[in-house]
Amino acid sequence: MDLTFTPAEEAFRAEAREWLEANVPVGLPSGDTAEGFALHVEWEKKLFEAGWSVVSWPEEFGGRGASLWEWLIFEEEYYRVGGPQRVTQNGIFLLAPTIFEYGTDEQKARFLPRMASADDLWCQGWSEPDAGSDLAGIKSRATRDDERGGWVINGQKTWTTRGAFCNWVFGLFRTDPEAARHSGMTYLMVPLDASGVTVRGVERLDGDEGFAEVFFDDVFVADDLVLGGVNEGWGVAMATTSSERGLTLRSPGRFCAAADRLVDLWKRQAAAGEHPERIDSLRSDVAQSWMEAEAYRLATLADVTGLVNGVSQGARSSLTKIFWSELDVKLNETALRLLGPAAELIETSAGAVDGGAWMKGFEFALSGPIYAGTNEIQRNVVAERVLGLPRK
Amino acid sequence: MNFAFTDDQLLFRDAVAEFFANECPPEKVRWSWDDEVGRDESIWAALAEMGVIGLTVPEAFGGMGMNEIDLLPILTEAGRYAYPGPLVETVAVVAPLLAESAPAAIAEKWLPGIAEGSVIATVQLDGQPFVNDMHIANLLIAQRGEQLFAIPAEHVRSTPQVSVDGARRLFSVEWDEADAELIVSGEAALQAVNRAFDRGAAATAAQLIGLSEQMIAMTVAYVVDRKQFGVPIGSFQAVKHHLADAELKVSFARPAVWAAAYGLANSSADVDREVSMAKCFASDAAEVVARKALQTHGAIGYTTEHDLHFWLKRSWALASSWGDAAWHRRRVAHLLLDA
Ligand SMILES: Cc1cc2nc3c(=O)[nH]c(=O)nc-3n(C[C@H](O)[C@H](O)[C@H](O)COP(=O)(O)OP(=O)(O)OC[C@H]3O[C@@H](n4cnc5c(N)ncnc54)[C@H](O)[C@@H]3O)c2cc1C
Numbered sequence: 064m065d066l067t068f069t070p071a072e073e074a075f076r077a078e079a080r081e082w083l084e085a086n087v088p089v090g091l092p093s094g095d096t097a098e099g100f101a102l103h104v105e106w107e108k109k110l111f112e113a114g115w116s117v118v119s120w121p122e123e124f125g126g127r128g129a130s131l132w133e134w135l136i137f138e139e140e141y142y143r144v145g146g147p148q149r150v151t152q153n154g155i156f157l158l159a160p161t162i163f164e165y166g167t168d169e170q171k172a173r174f175l176p177r178m179a180s181a182d183d184l185w186c187q188g189w190s191e192p193d194a195g196s197d198l199a200g201i202k203s204r205a206t207r208d209d210e211r212g213g214w215v216i217n218g219q220k221t222w223t224t225r226g227a228f229c230n231w232v233f234g235l236f237r238t239d240p241e242a243a244r245h246s247g248m249t250y251l252m253v254p255l256d257a258s259g260v261t262v263r264g265v266e267r268l269d270g271d272e273g274f275a276e277v278f279f280d281d282v283f284v285a286d287d288l289v290l291g292g293v294n295e296g297w298g299v300a301m302a303t304t305s306s307e308r309g310l311t312l313r314s315p316g317r318f319c320a321a322a323d324r325l326v327d328l329w330k331r332q333a334a335a336g337e338h339p340e341r342i343d344s345l346r347s348d349v350a351q352s353w354m355e356a357e358a359y360r361l362a363t364l365a366d367v368t369g370l371v372n373g374v375s376q377g378a379r380s381s382l383t384k385i386f387w388s389e390l391d392v393k394l395n396e397t398a399l400r401l402l403g404p405a406a407e408l409i410e411t412s413a414g415a416v417d418g419g420a421w422m423k424g425f426e427f428a429l430s431g432p433i434y435a436g437t438n439e440i441q442r443n444v445v446a447e448r449v450l451g452l453p454r455k
Numbered sequence: 456m457n458f459a460f461t462d463d464q465l466l467f468r469d470a471v472a473e474f475f476a477n478e479c480p481p482e483k484v485r486w487s488w489d490d491e492v493g494r495d496e497s498i499w500a501a502l503a504e505m506g507v508i509g510l511t512v513p514e515a516f517g518g519m520g521m522n523e524i525d526l527l528p529i530l531t532e533a534g535r536y537a538y539p540g541p542l543v544e545t546v547a548v549v550a551p552l553l554a555e556s557a558p559a560a561i562a563e564k565w566l567p568g569i570a571e572g573s574v575i576a577t578v579q580l581d582g583q584p585f586v587n588d589m590h591i592a593n594l595l596i597a598q599r600g601e602q603l604f605a606i607p608a609e610h611v612r613s614t615p616q617v618s619v620d621g622a623r624r625l626f627s628v629e630w631d632e633a634d635a636e637l638i639v640s641g642e643a644a645l646q647a648v649n650r651a652f653d654r655g656a657a658a659t660a661a662q663l664i665g666l667s668e669q670m671i672a673m674t675v676a677y678v679v680d681r682k683q684f685g686v687p688i689g690s691f692q693a694v695k696h697h698l699a700d701a702e703l704k705v706s707f708a709r710p711a712v713w714a715a716a717y718g719l720a721n722s723s724a725d726v727d728r729e730v731s732m733a734k735c736f737a738s739d740a741a742e743v744v745a746r747k748a749l750q751t752h753g754a755i756g757y758t759t760e761h762d763l764h765f766w767l768k769r770s771w772a773l774a775s776s777w778g779d780a781a782w783h784r785r786r787v788a789h790l791l792l793d794a
Contacts, residue, residue: 064524064717065457072456132456326791333792347781350788354711354732361710364458372459382706385699445702446695450675453690 066364068132075133079140082113087144090418094150095273100228103150107181117155117179124171125179131367138316145320150225154178154185156311158233161250161303165291174252188220188234188253188277189300195222196440198235199244199297203279205236205251213285214238214251216259219278222434226275227264230255233303235296242294250296252288259283269426304436305380310367312435313387315360318394321424322356325349325398328417332401341403348397355390362386378448381441388431388438395425458713460528468528471507475536481762484537488621488765494540494591503572507542511550516566518550522720523654527661527712534665534773537765539622541577541588543777545569547658548651549576549596553605556639556647561605565594578655579628580648583777589613589626596638597630598648603638610634620768653730656777657715660730660737664712666770667705667741670748673763674698678751694751701747708736728790731783738780741770 068076088106092099110116111125119134120126129137149155155178162170177183194200203218216236223232232253239247255262259282265274291299329349333342362383366376376383398421399406410419432438446452460468478498487493502508510526512518519525526547533542550569553562568574576594579586586595590613595606613626639647675698678689688694715733718726745767749756756763774780 064460064713066714066717068456329792346788346792347784350784350791353791354735354784354787355707357732358707358711358736361458361714362707364456365710365713368456368458379706382703385703386707439696442696442699443692445699446689450671450698450702452675452679452695452698453687455686455690 068136072130072132072136075129076136076140079115079118079137080144082115083140083144083146086113087141087146089145091147093269093271093273093423094148095225095267095269095271097228097272100150100225103147104181104184106147107149107151111180116151116181117159120159120175120179124175131370135314135316135363135367138314139319140316142316142320143323150228151178151181151184152312153187153224153229154183154231157187157303158185158252160311161290161299164302165250165299167287169287170290183231184225184229185231185233186223186226186229186255186275187303188223188226188232189304190222191219192221196437198300199248201235201237201248203236204240205238205249205284207238208283211283211285213283213288214249216251216253216279216282216284219276221274221276222265223262223275223277224273224434226255226262226277227272232277233290235300238296239294245297247294248296248300249293250290250299251284252290253279253282253284257282257284268429269423305376310363310370310376310380310383315356315363318356318387318390319360321391321394322353325352325394325401328398328401328421338403342401345397345401348393348400352390352394352397355386355393359387359390378444381436381444382449384435385432385438385441385445388428388435391428391431392425395421395428399425458710460524464525464528467506467525468532471502471505471529472532472535474501474505475532475538479536479538481537481765484539484622484762484765487539492590493622493624494588498538499540499575500572502540502542503570508546508572509550509570511546511554512566512570513554516554516562517570518566519570523547523657523716524713524720527658527716530658530661531665531668531712534662534769535669537622537666537669537769539624539769541575541592543655543658543662544577544587544592545575548578548655549594551654552578552596552603552647552651553638555650556603556643557605558638561636561638565605568593578651580652580655584627585616585625586613586628587626588624589628590615590624595628595630596651597628597635598644599632601642601644602640603644603647604630604632604635605638606630606635618768618772620765620772622765622769623772649727652777653715653726654719656734656783657712657719657730659773659777660708660712660715660733663737663741663770663773664705664709666766666773667701667708667737667744670744670763670766670770671698671701671705673766674701674748674751688751697747697751701744704736704740704743708733708740711736725790728787731778731786731790734778735780735783735787738774738783741774742780745770 091102094100094103114127117126118129118137122128191201205214205216208215235248236251238249259280261278263276264272267273405416408415409422447454506519509518510521514520574593575591577586577588577592579597581598593608595611597604612629616625618625678694679687681688712733715730718729755761
């Protein structure tokens with residue numbers, strides 16, 4: 064057991080820190096609005112040009128071939144200096160691992176570099192009006208078009224994050240309506256500017272236009288936009304969703320940084336001297352939130368040690384997803400309690416503490432137990448696939 | 456970075472686990488409840504033979520000279536089998552304390568005996584009202600303010616206290632300074648006490664992980680087997696979610712306990728915080744797991760005929776020994792917020 068990083072890893076940290084401290088933008092508006100999204104994309108391009116957008120990818124695709132440990136270090140530094148949300152995440156963290164695993168060489172060359180450079184911006188199209196938790200219930204169809212060598216899509220996706228601002232969507236479509244529920248689906252990548260695609264933005268709980276509905280009306284996609292085999296989409300999709308539950312989407316750096324900011328908020332509120340009983344009564348909650356972020360960091364170190372030695376997390380990634388999503392809620396909830404009557408003020412209000420970031424964070428945190436497979440579904444997975452309880 | 460145990464550490468742990476599986480089955484725990492002394496000398500002797508009792512004793516005194524990273528996984532196994540002997544006191548706390556803080560004469564007097572299994576040691580720090588296993592101990596290490604003493608058992612007057620865990624043996628003790636040997640005093644004593652407390656808390660946390668894992672294992676086996684409405688009760692979602700919650704708690708307490716072991720073994724600058732986090736999470740986890748285990752067993756778990764109650768009661772007792780979750784959470788709050 065050795066919980067220290069090597070000198071080379073520490074040098075990597077120092078290099079990342081130096082660049083990030085000099086370049087991270089402060090106070091970008093939310094990346095889930097049209098204006099904010101554009102500014103975030105500008106930032107992503109700057110990250111890419113300096114070689115920091117996808118550190119763990121091979122160099123030929125725009126990365127710097129960093130190890131998993133270095134990736135964790137980069138994430139720690141990124142969030143420590145207050146780096147903004149990654150609006151490229153659905154591409155670089157979710158689709159990319161799937162392309163690395165299932166993509167053809169042609170697909171890798173075509174999609175990965177443009178994803179790394181934020182020239183292509185990807186959203187995910189799984190959910191449909193009648194298929195949420197029950198993803199295998201999707202109805203959107205892709206019908207074979209032999210003449211043109213591809214597929215014709217009809218149907219609708221919904222809750223598509225940042226769909227109104229992206230130019231590509233990936234997701235599952237039914238290609239064999241006769242097949243059993245989990246078969247007969249194909250993983251497709253679809254340009255949103257294709258003829259027949261209509262995108263309608265939907266306002267989220269926090270007031271941003273972060274959701275979209277995507278309608279497909281006889282949309283043609285060529286065969287080279289199939290990822291993995293035809294009718295084998297379910298298995299391919301499971302690779303993406305396990306990235307979403309696990310390590311890649313939510314590295315501990317982000318929660319540890321938020322926990323440190325919570326400790327700082329407590330100290331500032333205590334120093335201000337108002338409502339001392341309230342501030343005092345929240346000491347244990349602040350400590351608990353901080354420890355949960357730390358526990359997530361430690362659990363990640365153990366998981367990455369396993370990965371490096373060839374042991375994958377498997378269904379245990381469902382435990383990870385429950386833990387980070389609940390810890391995020393707890394952390395932000397504790398901050399709001401510290402703020403008391405000022406908690407309700409949002410970013411457009413002059414009196415908001417920290418620019419209303421805690422209410423914004425709280426609202427976003429509340430979606431964590433819903434997206435990426437609800438926590439009820441994750442608990443089913445833990446019971447059945449980690450503990451071995453009977454499905455029926 | 457490598458947050459895992461070595462193959463040697465895991466082999467040692469597995470050998471001890473196998474030993475407990477054979478020598479400390481639930482009938483043995485039940486015997487510990489019923490027997491007046493409740494401690495099987497042959498188990499302690501065999502553990503000494505395997506090197507477990509002398510694990511933390513320096514090699515110069517006949518021990519293994521190992522540290523918390525080697526020890527804590529073994530204590531997790533002791534917890535899994537609800538082994539009731541004073542491993543935390545003798546191995547995790549007293550041996551390292553004597554090795555680090557005692558004058559040579561005192562260390563020479565007691566440490567070789569600990570390593571060979573002939574000296575059982577127990578401990579009482581300020582704030583700990585009761586002493587474990589005084590009835591079989593040869594040596595008591597006790598704090599009085601800024602002084603730490605070694606008191607041979609024949610000079611300790613003890614009165615039994617009865618724990619809800621019938622396998623535990625607790626005592627109130629009295630002793631006179633005239634019969635005691637001074638180990639260390641002043642600032643050095645307070646430091647030794649703090650370190651001893653951290654070691655006891657982390658070692659207890661490791662036991663709580665094993666207790667929790669075993670309660671989950673027993674409960675999973677039960678809910679797969681037990682049928683109601685014509686199906687295993689483990690197929691009901693309410694039951695599944697109880698068990699998923701239990702597994703979640705242990706899964707995120709476990710790495711905190713290993714990190715505390717690492718912090719102790721490497722004298723980390725943040726060792727107090729690391730240990731308190733470990734004990735806080737392990738205590739909380741054990742309490743949640745115990746509740747979920749009992750609830751999903753139904754009435755059979757509410758009897759003393761079923762074995763579950765040995766684990767429930769041990770986890771209640773250990774969750775509040777060496778600082779309960781709330782105490783350790785306050786300590787972490789102090790370290791984070793008042794710095
Ligand atoms: C912020 C946010 C971003 C999102 N981004 C995207 C995106 O980019 N792309 C995309 O495709 N989707 C996205 N989603 C949608 C998300 O994947 C779904 O919301 C999720 O899968 C749940 O589906 P649902 O909303 O239809 O709820 P439902 O499935 O209708 O569930 C409603 C409630 O019933 C419970 N429930 C359902 N089935 C069971 C069961 N078997 N056992 C126990 N409880 C059950 C659920 O846990 C939940 O509490 C996003 C959602 C949010 C909130």
